[in-house]
Amino acid sequence: MQISGAQMVIEALIAENVDTVFGYPGGAIMNVYDEIYKQDGFEHILTRHEQAAIHAAEGYSKVTGKVGVAMITSGPGFTNAVTGLADAYMDSIPMVVISGQVPMSLIGTDAFQEIDAIGISRACTKHNYLVTDAKDLPRVLKEAFHIAATGRPGPVHVDIPKDVTAQIETYVYPDTVNIPTYKPHTKGNKRQIKKAIDAIAAAKRPLFYLGGGIINSNAAEEVREFVKMTGIPAVETFMARGTLHHEDPLLISMLGMHGSYAANMAMSETDLVIALGARFDDRVTGKLSEFAKHAGVIHVDIDPASISKLVNADYPIVGDVKGVVVEMMALAKKSVDAEVYTPWLETIEHFEQLHPLQYFEDTDRLKPQWCIERVGEILGDDANISTDVGQHQMWTAQFYPFSRPRQFISSGGLGTMGFGFPAALGVKRGAMDKVSINFTGDGSILMNIQELMTAVEKKLPVINIILNNNYLGMVRQWQTLFYDKRHAETDLSVQPDFVMLAQSFGGVGYVVKTKDEFDAALKDAIEKNVVALIDVRVERLENVLPMVPSGGSLFNMMLLENKKES
Amino acid sequence: MENERRVISVIVANEASVLSRISGLFSARGYNVVSLTVAPIPDTDYSRFTIVTKGSVRVIEQITKQLHKLIPVLRVSETEEMIEKEMVLVKFPITENLSDISVLSNAYNGKIANVSTESIIVMIADEPKRVEHFLTAIKRYHPIEIVRGGTVAVER
The missing domain is CATH 3.30.70.260 (ACT domain)
Structure with missing residues (x-):
């Protein structure tokens, strides 16, 4: 059929089973928005800032496993979206982001709202396109969805000049993709898998190191089975939270800078690291030369460049975690004997008892960790949990009882303050049957506060729990510990009235100072079913512990002092 | 490292x-x-x-x-099994010893490429190491401009 480039965009999105597009219109993308107005194949959710559109699409993608889609205009519309693209790139989130561009004839003339969008997004996308002819649009969009979702997933940016969306051409959406230069390797090498299984069989103190790739690969079920079958204990990265059920006896906890004592000690004592979809990030490893010093390393990852990038892999396996784990299980059935690990499990048990992950309610003020545990007790599996970035984020990763993959949505690699609220909107849109909680801080929440309007308009009742310590807490913690308590520009004592702020947009707000008030506010917010800000006044100077100081060895942790006993 | x-x-x-x-x-x-x-x-x-x-x-x-x-x-x-070559253009003042320059460039798979009233341009094409030798050797003839083409290579 003969249709315009703008119509092709709509047709392609519908062909890709897109049901939600997050976006913000503007001059260069108006042709496409005109077609959005005329169609009913998907819903468009107008955020109040382009950055929020991308984060919302990320949240939607992370909770559903589908490709997230966002649409923005040229110039400032695009540059506002860059943080979101970078966030999705760092956390390997499959996304297609479509931006308008000035007409071809004006490209390179410093036209109104012109910026070299693909020049900028090259550094923070898996791939990008500038479409110079509407004839290419069907192929490009097909490729964009394919590239975003396959291999190591990531965001793909498609920049379309305004005259290209106006151009009328023949439209046939391709059934298949043919990119000779892009053939991701998904099947693990059989010989390497066999060698890895032999290494597991020979190990006395093996340890699963579970990463976010398991979630991307939808492999949590297989990994749960593999862990249970082998009886090998496991640590999770921040990105992998929810892979194992929080009650799984073999789950130690999260490892890394704010990992548990037992998780970090297990990693330091293990003789074989079995890394599944993890990338040995610096926040996980601490000082590289001391990391898992006594261990051989099996590394399963779909991205060859992640293998032996930081830590040398003795058994590199390039492939999709899911398929590789299935193959490993078939071989392991014959060779792995769980009984052998009893002394190792006892050692870990000892670590857990020595310094359990805990906090003390030793002041009159609420402890932030209590709030997180309390939400876990009340909602547990019935909530999806987003976070912003900072102390509250680490406490959530430490203390929320996650029970399934895709339950925890947070900005890991980039650490983007302002991620949580818009992401939680996308999470709610993608899973209307679950309560969408966003744990946030008094710093982070203000970075995308305008999304209260989106939440009200689109009836997306996200509950924002602000763990308010009147500080930019994580930076304040570093200043306390490493900058001799010089709290430069981190005191956030001057604050809005969050209750009135929420109300002015049509949401609900609560101030909470006690446990009873906390329960009452949460209950009321769930019942009211509108967007909520729960302003929880928590202990101001609480630190996130344990902590491995930046660049320090994983086994050298600052630990919680046991005040009760001293 | x-x-x-x-x-x-x-x-x-x-x-x-x-x-x-x-x-x-x-x-x-x-x-x-x-x-x-x-x-x-x-x-x-x-x-x-x-x-x-x-x-x-x-x-x-x-x-x-x-x-x-x-x-x-x-x-x-x-x-490591690559055959490498690099092409170089060098401009000398016409007042330098032209026969020396010609002999040198011949020794490095080259020749005189252009002559004008002011200058002479030679080209050579050789392995990167030999290119370095050539460039050292010709310093005494006061080259005005040296344009290196960058290495091209093909597997053996």
């Missing part, structure tokens, strides 16, 4: 901005570029980049993997 010189040959799809994808990768990740040449491969939709770089074994391995991750990259080869 020891810094090794390596030649990496990259075959890429001929499409817009592929050069900036490759050069952007090198600058973003802090890799070295000693020289970089690119030209289309005849009768195909592909081009060949020849990149000379320096780095530790681990860095070189990362470079090849990261290059391969770029969507338009078809093949990356990095071996």
